[in-house]
Amino acid sequence: MAEDIQEFFKTLLPTVDGLEGILVTDRDGIPIVKSTMTSIPLPATKPGFLATFSLASEQGGKLGLSHNTAIVSMYSGHQLVQFNHHPLMVTLIARDTANTGSLMGLENEILAAIKDLKIAVET
Template structure:
């Protein structure tokens, strides 16, 4: 039973994971964590925004709301998850374990809450501010500058 307890508390890891990007549906990054191996073009809004278009088209097939899209390329893979109005993108090497990427996402999303908060700018134009909040089962506090997917995963129990 000690082995199963260890597995339950062990944080998931993905060898070959290069970046995690939380972006809006236009591909504009809200939070980005990347290492030097992340392909630069895969971190750009033009690339990241294709998920929203593809998921909209996939939903029109009548099979219900699309949850994720996996794209394999020669040297890397992109696994994107639908949390509209946000998209969570994992960019990894092509030989990274895709199932582990999915498990990492599930662990991350169980520890963190994606939410949208609306405010008004001084010029009275409405503005929607989106943030990532990483404090499980606590009262909502504004943590945008203090929290990222990697720090959430490191600090979670």
Template sequence: MMSQEIKKYFHMLMETVDGLDAIVVSDGDGVPVLKVAYESTPELALRPSFLSTFGLASGQASKLGLGKNTTIISTYQNHQVIMFNKLPIVITLIARLDANCGMLLALESSFDEVLQELKTAVDVPTNG
């Protein structure tokens, strides 16, 4: 199925960037749609409550008048988290602190084509 192909692709990406521990695709509310993670990934970073922070932080950042926020980079004691706004989905990369941030950011373009079908599945119109 398509999700298995995407997971294989994500595993390949994780092997090419040293220190990349997880790639999570979630909806705008932080609900994981697809997740590939090593056991070393902090479990708290994989929970919807953490993954949903992009929307909150992006909303606050947009109030600065600098335009639409597309990427958020956060660093913690042992990890860095990069979130890409690809609404209706958000892509979260969780990496060790010593991972090359530039290489992680360069992965953004590789997500566009592979996730197009997933975006269509998540962006279901609601009646109301």
């Protein structure tokens, strides 16, 4: 199952100019499926870094901002778009010049691809 998802992600990477990686992790940032190009910044793929989205979502909920579904983070040279599909987190890593709207538009395709994986992790 994970290999099929990884292959699908490889076909998605060239669809958005600047998209360099797609990762599916658990809430602790542990990668389950990972498809990246060689130019991806390594710190962005570390579990400690990836888990910060989960923590930020929880803190936002405690502040009364309700359930967070996505976060866009901009860094010098790169951007991250992260989707919360409990119990899975999806992270898109792209160059800062990538179209953020196009990255956000991949959410439904990715969610359809990881539907069975999400069910497997939930049970």
